Amino acid sequence: MGRPTIIVLVFLIQVCSLSSSSSNDHLHEGSSLSVDTEGNVLTSSDGTFSAGFHPVGQNAHAFAIWFNKPSCRDNCTVVWMANRDYPVNGRQSKLILTRHGNLILIDAGRITVWATDTVPHLSPAHLKLYDSGNLVLHDSTGATLRQSFDSPTDTLLPLQQLKKHGKLVSSRSRNNCSSGFFNLYFDSDNVLSLLYKGPEVSSIYWPSPWLLRWEVGRSTNNNSRIAVLDHLGKFSSTDNYTIKSADYGTRIQMGEGDDGCDGNMDGEDHRPNVGGAIRHGQDVGLARCSSPMCRRGQRCETNHG
Numbered sequence: 259m260g261r262p263t264i265i266v267l268v269f270l271i272q273v274c275s276l277s278s279s280s281s282n283d284h285l286h287e288g289s290s291l292s293v294d295t296e297g298n299v300l301t302s303s304d305g306t307f308s309a310g311f312h313p314v315g316q317n318a319h320a321f322a323i324w325f326n327k328p329s330c331r332d333n334c335t336v337v338w339m340a341n342r343d344y345p346v347n348g349r350q351s352k353l354i355l356t357r358h359g360n361l362i363l364i365d366a367g368r369i370t371v372w373a374t375d376t377v378p379h380l381s382p383a384h385l386k387l388y389d390s391g392n393l394v395l396h397d398s399t400g401a402t403l404r405q406s407f408d409s410p411t412d413t414l415l416p417l418q419q420l421k422k423h424g425k426l427v428s429s430r431s432r433n434n435c436s437s438g439f440f441n442l443y444f445d446s447d448n449v450l451s452l453l454y455k456g457p458e459v460s461s462i463y464w465p466s467p468w469l470l471r472w473e474v475g476r477s478t479n480n481n482s483r484i485a486v487l488d489h490l491g492k493f494s495s496t497d498n499y500t501i502k503s504a505d506y507g508t509r510i511q512m513g514e515g516d517d518g519c520d521g522n523m524d525g526e527d528h529r530p531n532v533g534g535a536i537r538h539g540q541d542v543g544l545a546r547c548s549s550p551m552c553r554r555g556q557r558c559e560t561n562h563g
């Protein structure tokens with residue numbers, strides 16, 4: 259009676275350990291990723307995106323998702339960060355999926371700097387990085403508990419929606435990925451707007467506050483407030499704003515000098531930066547909120563006239 263049971267158990271254990279070692283696009287409950295172990299990352303099944311600890315300064319790391327092709331080390335195009343304003347130590351920092359399905363980021367083995375505070379769910383949960391660049395925490399039925407696409411930093415990937423209460427916040431500078439001063443979000447009049455929110459002053463920067471909404475081609479009557487970038491490089495929003503990347507629909511490539519914080523700086527007439535697109539078989543593009551007056555090779559200005 260006991261013997262067949264034991265045989266089945268051994269078989270199951272072997273199957274489980276095989277499946278967990280042959281794939282690294284997901285993390286199971288009770289496991290972790292460590293800053294100390296080089297290459298301890300999740301990689302989406304086709305290799306397009308990776309998630310792991312990314313250096314953001316001296317002995318400072320962020321848990322990030324980056325575009326993985328061409329293979330990059332220090333100059334990867336980062337598309338999301340969990341803790342952009344609270345970098346963690348280069349030793350003993352970990353991302354842990356706890357036995358209760360809570361995802362936590364621990365700094366130097368001591369302080370929790372970020373957590374999903376996951377609500378009770380059907381256990382066990384698992385974390386999976388998709389080829390779209392979305393990092394999703396699932397319960398045991400496959401339902402979504404949390405996803406990186408719902409909390410963008412400064413970048414939108416194709417088909418990732420900027421929604422009603424969401425915003426993109428520009429990076430501080432080209433070499434500093436922490437939160438900067440420009441917010442791209444839907445204002446209370448349903449219009450997609452760029453707000454300059456500095457330490458002292460705060461004002462709508464785009465579209466121009468001196469022009470009526472219809473004069474700049476915006477509609478105020480759709481309160482679903484969604485903006486999205488398609489796979490060909492067209493960014494559109496429910497206020498009737500659209501913009502196409504310069505190389506729309508054609509061979510789109512990574513903007514030169516893109517260092518993962520700012521995208522290529524082609525933000526002429528104060529538009530959010532769309533483009534900085536990346537090509538790998540199937541094209542991957544991104545829309546990024548960067549300081550609008552920064553242009554390649556020029557100084558950044560934040561005043562507007």
Ligand SMILES: *[C@@H]1O[C@H](CO)[C@@H](O)[C@H](O)[C@H]1NC(C)=O
Pocket residue numbers: 314315316318430433434435436
């Ligand atoms: C980025 O800028 C913030 C705000 O000025 C600063 O606190 C932080 O130390 C900077 N980080 C790096 C890596 O320079």
Ligand SMILES: *[C@@H]1O[C@H](CO)[C@@H](O)[C@H](O)[C@H]1NC(C)=O
Pocket residue numbers: 475476477498
């Ligand atoms: C949206 O823009 C198009 C052309 O750009 C225009 O024909 C249409 O009337 C606009 N719709 C609204 C609701 O403003």
Ligand SMILES: *[C@@H]1O[C@H](CO)[C@@H](O)[C@H](O)[C@H]1NC(C)=O
Pocket residue numbers: 479480481482484496
């Ligand atoms: C608002 O935008 C959504 C999404 O694009 C669209 O499905 C809906 O028809 C729009 N509503 C109006 C009133 O234009």
Ligand SMILES: *[C@@H]1O[C@H](CO)[C@@H](O)[C@H](O)[C@H]1NC(C)=O
Pocket residue numbers: 330333514515516517
């Ligand atoms: C990243 O760094 C490598 C090696 O230093 C370099 O060959 C490559 O052009 C860089 N890529 C970008 C986008 O800056």
